[in-house]
Amino acid sequence: MSILNKTIKETSELLRARKIGVVELTREYIKKIEKDNENINCYITVCEKEALDAAEKAQKLIDEGEASPLCGIPAGIKDNICTEGIRTTCASKMLENFIPPYSATVVEKLLGQGAVVLGKLNMDEFAMGGSSENSIFGPVRNPWDNTRVAGGSSGGSAAAVSANMACFTLGSDTGGSIRQPASFCGVVGLKPTYGLVSRYGLVAFASSLDQIGPLAKDVTDCAIILNAIAGFDPMDSTSVNKEYEDYTQDLEKGVQGIRIGLPKEFFDIGLDDDVKEAVLNAVRQLEALGGKAYEVGLPSIKHSVPAYYIISSSEASANLARYDGIRYGYRSSKARDISELYRLSRGEGFGREVKRRILLGTYALSSGYHDELYKKALKVRRMIFNDFNNAFENCDVIAAPSYPVASFKIGENIQEPLKMYLGDIYTAGVNLAGLPGLVVPCGRDKNGMPIGIQLIGKAFSEKLLLRVGYALEKAVGTFRPGEGN
Numbered sequence: 001m002s003i004l005n006k007t008i009k010e011t012s013e014l015l016r017a018r019k020i021g022v023v024e025l026t027r028e029y030i031k032k033i034e035k036d037n038e039n040i041n042c043y044i045t046v047c048e049k050e051a052l053d054a055a056e057k058a059q060k061l062i063d064e065g066e067a068s069p070l071c072g073i074p075a076g077i078k079d080n081i082c083t084e085g086i087r088t089t090c091a092s093k094m095l096e097n098f099i100p101p102y103s104a105t106v107v108e109k110l111l112g113q114g115a116v117v118l119g120k121l122n123m124d125e126f127a128m129g130g131s132s133e134n135s136i137f138g139p140v141r142n143p144w145d146n147t148r149v150a151g152g153s154s155g156g157s158a159a160a161v162s163a164n165m166a167c168f169t170l171g172s173d174t175g176g177s178i179r180q181p182a183s184f185c186g187v188v189g190l191k192p193t194y195g196l197v198s199r200y201g202l203v204a205f206a207s208s209l210d211q212i213g214p215l216a217k218d219v220t221d222c223a224i225i226l227n228a229i230a231g232f233d234p235m236d237s238t239s240v241n242k243e244y245e246d247y248t249q250d251l252e253k254g255v256q257g258i259r260i261g262l263p264k265e266f267f268d269i270g271l272d273d274d275v276k277e278a279v280l281n282a283v284r285q286l287e288a289l290g291g292k293a294y295e296v297g298l299p300s301i302k303h304s305v306p307a308y309y310i311i312s313s314s315e316a317s318a319n320l321a322r323y324d325g326i327r328y329g330y331r332s333s334k335a336r337d338i339s340e341l342y343r344l345s346r347g348e349g350f351g352r353e354v355k356r357r358i359l360l361g362t363y364a365l366s367s368g369y370h371d372e373l374y375k376k377a378l379k380v381r382r383m384i385f386n387d388f389n390n391a392f393e394n395c396d397v398i399a400a401p402s403y404p405v406a407s408f409k410i411g412e413n414i415q416e417p418l419k420m421y422l423g424d425i426y427t428a429g430v431n432l433a434g435l436p437g438l439v440v441p442c443g444r445d446k447n448g449m450p451i452g453i454q455l456i457g458k459a460f461s462e463k464l465l466l467r468v469g470y471a472l473e474k475a476v477g478t479f480r481p482g483e484g485n
Contacts, residue, residue, distance in 0.1 A: 002164070003020060003025065003028060004028060004029065004032055004164040004167075005164055006167075006217075007167075007216070007217045007218050007220065007221050008069065008070065008073050008167055008168055008216065008217075008220075008221040008224050008225070009069070009220055009221065009224065011025070011072075011073055011167055012067075012069055012070075012071070012072070012073065015062055015067075015071070015072045016062060016067065021059055022055040022056070022058045022059040022062065022071075022072035022116065023052060023055045023056060023059060025055070025072065025074065026051050026052055026054075026055040026074055026116050026118070027052070029074045029118055029165065029166065029167075030046070030048055030051065030118065032163075032164060032165050033046055033118065033119070033165050036163055036165060037165065039141065039146055040140065040141050040143055040146065040150075040159050040160075040163050040165065041122055041137065041138050041139065041140050041141055041156075042076075042121055042122050042140050042150070042155070042156040042157075042159040042160045042163065042165060043076070043118075043119045043120070043121060043122065043156065043160070043165070044079050044087075044089055044091065044119070044120050044121065044122050044137050044156070045079070045086060045087050045089075045119050045120040046118065046119040047086055047117060047118065047119045047120075050085075050086065050117065051074070051116050051117060051118050051119075054111070054114075054115075054116045054117065055072065055116050057114070058071050058072040058114040058115075058116060059072065061114050062114075067114060068113040068114055068228070069113075069224050069227075069228075070110065070113040070114060070115045070224065070225070070228055071113060071114030071115070072114060072115075072116060073114075073115050073116065073167050073168065074115075074116045074118050074166055074167050075110060075115050075116065075117055075118065075166055075167060075168050075169060075170070076117070076118050076119055076120070076121045076156070076157065076160045076161075076165070076166035076168075076169040076170075077107060077117055077119075077120055077121060077169065077170050078120070078121050078123055078154055078156065078157050078169070078170055078171045078172055079091060079120040079121055079122065079123055079156070080123060080126065080127055080172060080202060080203040080205075081104045081106065081107060081170060081172065081201060081202055081203075081212065082100035082102060082103055082104045082107070082201040082202075082203070083100060083103050083104070083107055083117065083120065084100055084101065084102050084103040084107075085099060085100075086099065086100075086117075086119075086120065087099055087120065088100050088120065088203070089120070089136075089137075090123070090125060090126045090127070090203050091122060091123045091124065091125045091126075091134070091135035091136060091137055092125045092126055092136060092349065092350065092351065092354070093136050093330055093348065093349050093350075093351070094323050094329045094330045094346075094349035094350055095203075095323075095329055095330070096136065096330065098328060098329060100201075102201065103201060104198075104200060104201020104202055104212075105198035105200040105201055105233045105235060105236070106170060106197060106198060106201070106212050106229045107170075107201065109228055109229050109231075110170075110228060110229070113228050115228075118165075118166055121154075121156030121157050121160055121166075121169060121171075122135055122137055122138075122140045122155065122156035123135060123140075123152065123153045123154060123155060123156050123157075123171075124152040124153035124155070124177075124353070125350075125351045125353065125354050126203070126205055126316070126320065126354050127153040127154075127172055127174055127177055127203075127205045127210075128153065128205065128316070128353050128354050128357055129152045129153050129353055129420070130151065130152045130153070130176070130177075130180060130420050130421075130423055130424065131149040131150075131151065131152045131155065131408075131410075131413065131414065131420065132149060132150050132151065132152040132153060132154075132155025132156060132159075132181070133149060133152070133410065133411075133414045134152070134153075134351055134352075134353045134354075134414075136351065139155075139410050140152075140155035140156050140159050141159070141410065142159065142162075142184060142185060142407050142449070143159055143162040143163035143185065144162070144185070144186065144407070144448070144449055144450060145407070145447070145448075145449065147409055147410060148184075148407040148408060148409055148410060148449065149184065149407055149408060149409075149410055150162075150181055150184055150185055150407070151180045151181025151182075151183065151184035151185065151403075151407065152177060152180070152181060153171075153172070153174075153177040153181075154169075154171030154172060154173070154177045154178050154181050154189075154215065155181045155184075155185075156169075157169035157170065157171035157178070157181065157215045158171070158178075158181035158182050158184065158185035158187055158189065158215050159181075159185055161185070161187045161215050161216060161217060162185035162186055162187050167216075167217070167221075168214060168215065168216040168217070168221055168225055169214070169215045169216075170212055170213070170214060170215070170225075170229070171189070171212070171213060171214075171215050172202055172205075172210055172211065172212050172213070173189075173191035173210075173211050173212075173213055173427075173431065173437075174205050174206050174209045174210050174211075174312060174431060175209065175308050175312060175424045175427060175428040175431050176191075176402070176403075176424050176426070176427025176428060176430075176431070178190065178191050178213045178215060178439075179191055179402045179427050179430075179437050179438075179439040179452070179454055180402055180403045180423070180424075180427060180439075181215075182215055182402070182439040182452055183402040183403055183406075183439050183441075183450065183451060183452030183454075184403070184406065184407040184449070184450065184452075185407075185450065186441045186450030186452070186479035187215055187216065187217060187441070187479070188215065188216050188217070188218055188219055188221070188222050188438070188439065188440055188441070188469070188473075189213065189214070189215045189216075189222075189438070189439045189452075190213045190214055190215075190222045190226065190436070190437070190438050190439075190462070190465075190466075191211055191213045191430065191431070191436060191437045191438075192211055192212075192213050192226065192230065192436050192462060193211075193240075193434060193435060193436045193459045193460050193461075193462065194208075194209075194211055194238065194431075194434035194435075194459075195238050195239055195240035195434070196211075196230050196240060196242075196436075196460065196462070197211060197212045197213065197226075197229050197230050197231075198212070198229075198231075198233035198235065198236045198239050199211070199212060199236050199238065199239075200233055200235040200236045200239075204315075204319040205312065205315070205316055205319065206311065206312035206313075206315035206316055206319070207238075207315055207319065208238075208311070208315060209308075209311070209312055209315070209431045209432070211431070212229070213226075214226060214229070217478065218473060218478050219251065219438075219440060219466055219469040219470040219473050220248065220251060220470065222438070222466065222469075223247040223248040223251060223466050224247075224248060226247045226462060226466075227246060227247050227248065230244075230245075230247075230462075231244065240460075242460065245462075245463060247462055247463055247466055249463070250463055250464075250466075250467050251466060251467055251470040252470070253467055254289060254290060254467075254471055255286055255289050255290055255291040255467070255468055255471045256289070256290035256291075257290060257291075257292070258286075258290070258291045258292070258396050258397065258464075258468060259291070259292050259294060259394065259395040259396045259397075260283060260286055260287075260291050260292065260293045260294070260395060260396070260397055260398075260399050260468075261293075261294055261295075261296035261391055261392075261394065261395030261396075261397065261398040261399070262283065262293055262294065262295050262296065262398075262399055262400075263295075263296055263297065263298045263301065263391070263398060263400060264295050264296075264297060265297070265298050265299070265301050265302060266298075266301075266400045266401060266425075266426060267280075270404050270422075270425070271401060271404050272404055272405040272406070272445070274406065274443075274444075274445035274446055274451065275401050275403070275404065275405060275406060275445065275451050276401070277443070278442050278443030278444070278445075278451040278453070279399065279400070279401050279442065279443075279451070279453045281442070281443060282399070282440075282442035282443070282453045282472055282476065283399050283453075285472060285475040285476060286399075286468065286471065286472055286475075288475070289471055289475060291468075293399075294394060294395055296391040296394055296395055296398065297387070297390075297391065298384070298387045298388065298391060298429070299387060300380060300383040300384045300386075300387045301384060301387065301425070301429050302425075303380045303383070303384070304380075304384055304424075304425065304428045304429035304432060305421055305422055305424055305425055305428055306377070306380075307377040307380040307381055307384070307428075307432060308424060308428035308429075308431065308432055309357075309360065309421055310360075310361075310364050310373050310374060310376075310377035311374070311377050311378065311381065311432070312357070312361075313357040313358070313360040313361035313364060314361040314364045314365050314374050314377075315361070316354075316357050316358060316361050317357075317358050317360075317361030317362045317364075317365060318361070318365075320350075320354070320358055323345075323346065323349065323350075324341075324342050324345065324346070325341045325342060325344070325345025325346070325349070326341070329345075329349060330345055330348065330349035331345050332344035332345045332347075332348050332349075353417070356417065364377075381432045381433075384429050384432050384433055385432070385433040385434075388429070388433045388435060388456075392458050396457075396461075396464060397455050397456065397457050397461075397464065397465060397468050398455070398456040398457075399453060399454070399455060399456075400426050400453075400454045400455075400456060401426045401453070401454060402426055402427060402439045402452050402453070402454040403423055403426060403427075404422075404423055404425070404426070405423075405445075406444075406445040406447070406449040406450065406451050407449045407450075426454060427454070430454075430456055434459060435456055435457060435458065435459055436456070436457050436459070436460070436461060436462050436465055437454055437455070437456050437457075437465075438454070438455045438457075438462075438465045438466065438468075438469050439452040439453065439454050439455075440452060440453055440455065440469040440472050440473055441473075441476070441478070441479040442472065442476055443476070450479055453472070455468055455469055455472075
């Protein structure tokens with residue numbers, strides 16, 4: 001097996017046994033990126049010099065016996081997470097040349113653990129999209145079939161792991177943006193509970209929904225990464241100050257007696273037969289291991305997509321108002337006065353999908369529609385939160401699809417925004433309720449494309465989710481990244 005195909009745990013063991021050096025390992029990943037990035041298009045910026053410098057420092061830590069589990073492990077960072085001195089574009093013309101003066105808390109934590117940052121990963125512009133086609137740098141292609149999408153908005157993060165162009169990556173999830181691409185690319189993706197992982201340094205899309213999380217080759221790796229990035233951060237006002245947990249601790253405890261909820265609303269209509277069968281087969285595997293499946297109800301979940309798009313677009317309208325062509329970001333050279341500078345800079349700097357959502361959000365917040373749209377969406381959000389709480393009285397985890405279909409062809413749906421929005425039906429409610437969601441590969445469709453099951457838990461139940469995901473992974477096997485190459 002290639003060194004690039006190994007997990008964090010396997011790679012770390014090889015580094016500690018001196019069977020490979022960190023600099024050599026980093027060079028192997030850089031070679032892989034140089035060879036395949038033109039085909040996959042998952043990297044926007046590659047930081048070769050910085051990565052090799054970090055690799056030398058990591059090797060010293062290993063030699064001194066002071067290495068953490070992530071020391072020397074090459075990683076990629078979604079390009080909406082700030083990296084000091086390294087371009088952070090959000091895949092937008094608006095920030096095409098923006099170099100942050102500081103790093104996000106999660107990046108600082110990874111660097112503090114000795115991880116090696118290889119570069120910044122492609123995505124949907126400002127994380128708005130479900131296919132990673134809304135990028136000024138071109139679409140991310142799925143490593144299993146480069147005519148298909150990698151998912152979005154963290155498509156570059158999922159594709160990089162799947163194509164062995166990073167050992168692990170960080171993404172962000174506002175309405176499914178870690179979980180859906182993880183499913184499409186056959187990797188493991190975790191959207192943590194809102195507040196568990198600091199958002200400081202994440203370029204804001206919708207602040208009450210955004211959450212940073214890991215994408216990795218297996219569940220154990222996800223737990224290792226979460227150990228590194230979780231925790232209270234005074235720089236993030238929404239960060240939760242709670243006792244530290246070791247997320248690798250209970251992975252092997254099994255699922256005996258674990259109650260698995262199946263929301264009837266998720267399996268009724270609109271779900272591809274291959275996806276439905278793969279998810280239900282995964283549940284049967286968990287039952288064979290001692291889990292108990294029950295039907296549960298989420299009656300308000302049918303309203304999650306409109307509520308999500310009203311709330312997220314309203315927050316985006318406010319958050320993206322700062323890009324005015326004056327303080328930083330793209331500035332039009334055609335403007336003749338200040339009013340025209342605002343209009344042209346934003347008109348030329350933002351892509352079509354971002355403009356669509358800004359307009360939707362501005363409309364929802366406008367006089368006469370605020371109560372009718374935005375306030376009503378907030379009420380629906382509370383109803384969805386209550387539905388999940390009621391469901392968890394009868395189950396420990398909820399099993400669901402992560403998207404109605406497996407990966408689709410590039411260009412197939414990009415001109416149908418409503419169709420793309422409706423695909424978030426299985427994921428957006430989890431963000432609205434602030435809950436954790438874990439996607440684990442569980443099968444393939446008739447085209448051989450990966451399918452992932454989504455496991456949803458109560459707030460701060462990541463330990464249990466990872467335990468259930470680990471048991472399932474052992475039963476169905478991992479989808480080794482690169483199998484589709």
